Amino acid sequence: MTAHDPVLPSRPNAGGTTYVYDQFDAAFVRERVAEFREQVERRLAGALTEDEFRPFRLMNGLYLQLHAYMLRIAIPYGTLTARQLRQLAYIADQWDQGYGHFTTRQNLQYNWPKLVDVPDILDALADVDMHAIQTSGNCIRNITADHFAGVAADEIEDPRPTAEFLRQWSSAHSEFSFLPRKFKFAVTGAEHDRAAIMVHDIGLRIVKSPAGEIGYQVAVGGGLGRSPFICKVVREFLPRADLLAYLEAIMRTYNRFGRRDNKFKARIKILVHERGLDEIREAVEAEFAAMDRAPFAYDTQEFVRIAAFFAPPSYAKLPARSASLETAKLENRDFADFVSVNVAEHKIDGYAIVTVSLKPIGGIPGDAASHQMRVLADLAEKFGLGELRVSHAQNIILPHVKKDDLFALWRALDTAGLATANAGLVSDIISCPGLDYCSLATARSIPIAQAISRRFADLERQRRIGELGVKISGCVNACGHHHVGAIGILGLEKKGAESYQITLGGDPTFEASIGELLGPGVSAEQVPEVIEHIVEFYLAERQGDERFIDTWRRIGHQRFKELAWREGEDGSDI
């Protein structure tokens, strides 16, 4: 077994920097698939009732939705190889309806699988080192990370080895598979939080101690849903060697004391809120101190083994400035706009990070057809070292593109209808599936996103407006992260009809804040108009190149409310 020598790891997956299963990982996933195949058979035969089966199917990512089952695939830390994306396209064609939906948690959802086909789908995923394990259920969910991991210029350390380390530790955990409620981790290693870690159950931020040692700032108790909370820091600096033991102490504290009498009060955020951070910290630290640490003795070496898979790919030596890129920008306005909006700085000279928007004007946010997945896989191989990322904003990232290749890439994306230059702009809307698919929904969210997107179709106007996060959820569960949208929209039912509440001022970054309510709900038809009023007001009020959120913070929520009130006076029911 030289493949697992911690000093000289092999890199069989040379087409992309991501973790590659060894024989144990592969066997583990196959055993899970076989186990689920049995569970499906026992369910159909009645050995398991639906109530008993439900947690097990959820732990394998399978929901029963409005029209059909829905299978949620994990894309751990948002990293995909071209080969994996091709397989996702194959599954969409073979067992589903030829498309998939990228979610806000680095997962992919198929909306139409049959229960009896799911074990085969899981086997097809295992063929490419993928699974649907723990993408749902009251357990530790898919571990998410900064989608610019490993390539961002502002990074202390790539968060993906940590996320992979945690993925393994949390998989089929004997003690923590029946928690009071779901449990979500996010990790970032950068100065800017692109992974919304502060609204997770545990947000890990890789930090450096004054002595230069790498460790973690551990924050706990964030989450959206019915009662949104921002994480609180429970430990300012946790040495890496203590990571798993400390997390186990948190999980045990939560498993024992988290509320189980009310599903809406069962998340760790409520435990932290009700008991107070100090009491929780005390309990966690006491448990941590009491633990037998011997089982964790080799964690550091294991971390090193995992980290080796994420070693930087072999980049070409290039000048920072690409002459051909500059020329192409001068010659083609649309391309220049695309570069200014969808292309970010790479930490290596001569390379760039490209966001491929899955938000065409009037489209369904996050949906990708199988043929588009194949185009993206091909382009990743041709221009991006075979690697892709999935962002929580429901877009695809090509993380390593030579600046010299940007124009050719853009042409190819444009041909495939994938070159919408709106990353981070008002039409780059985050939206959950809402009542078009989701059985928990109280209203639709996709048509609202489509209407807003059409209303702001003019990209030049969007660029004038600048960075503006619109986020839509179809119920209080808040999968569309509406609480942390600069403009948040929540779909509810009011007197038998769909009604939408609008909030302003949400922010998912380290400066996290929860949006404040603008006023009573409005109808679906009114939403785009209200949003337009808000945006126009912001444009009139902003100073210099202030972002929407900055203007809102400066002039205050009240001014926006007053605006809404004034509008309401001349007839519209805001």
Add this chain to the structure above:
Amino acid sequence: MAGLERPQILLASDLAHGDVVFLGASGWERDCHRAKIVYDSDAAAALQAFGQAEIAKNHVVDVYLADVAVDASGAPEPLHYREKIRALGPSVRRDLGKQAWLRRSGDAM
């Protein structure tokens, strides 16, 4: 025998496939228009009881009654927007779900 405020139908999800099904005159139907309509509480209770038995036989899950309006041809139309969407498919993808299948088979729509 108490009359219902509104006529009702029984719907469920097929266990093995996940498809939405409606209880018709002789078993589960994929088309809402073929659902059996009940007008009084005894008949509604009988539908519920049948549904529970079907759950016990592991044929369906998530059984419940939904209010409907009866159109000119005598076919039921769900009243709530949620069941309307269930009867047709995603409103944002008219090419998918029951609406597409019904169109292809020339029924309704």
Add this chain to the structure above:
Amino acid sequence: MALISEGAFVEDSWRRLADEEALPKSGKIIVSLSRLHAALQWLGAGSALGVFVPNTTDPAALVGALPRLSLIAIAFPAFADGRGFSLARLLRRAGFTGELRASGRIVADQYLHAVGCGFDRIEIPDDLAERQGEAQWRAALHARSLSYQRGYGAGGSILEQRRRGAK
């Protein structure tokens, strides 16, 4: 109730005493937590004592009694209530070496988790045992041969196997 041990349905040699029943002088007796103190005083060294505890029990409340206890049964009021798993871990960590029972609506699919957390035996109601017979429990014990967690169960984690492989 049906009792499962190492994937087989077995006879229960223990007797669970109802709270209104008088304490016998000898035998293998399981009492509720509220009677534990009295039972410890009453029973002679020759009898074996077990206790039935809710999953919310503070392990500290049992620590003093551990050397005298031969069995602890932890209630599982619902199979999705996972508190019993943590309590089992804590009791093992506190040095309890007797029989640890999960008692309640545990399903076969949780068997390996229970074993991983330190349980030896599972006690389930008859209606459940009817639907999930011995064959299912036997199969469940072998549903997975690998686990990532270190320090859970005796099988050895994937990490330990990797380390052996890497040498």
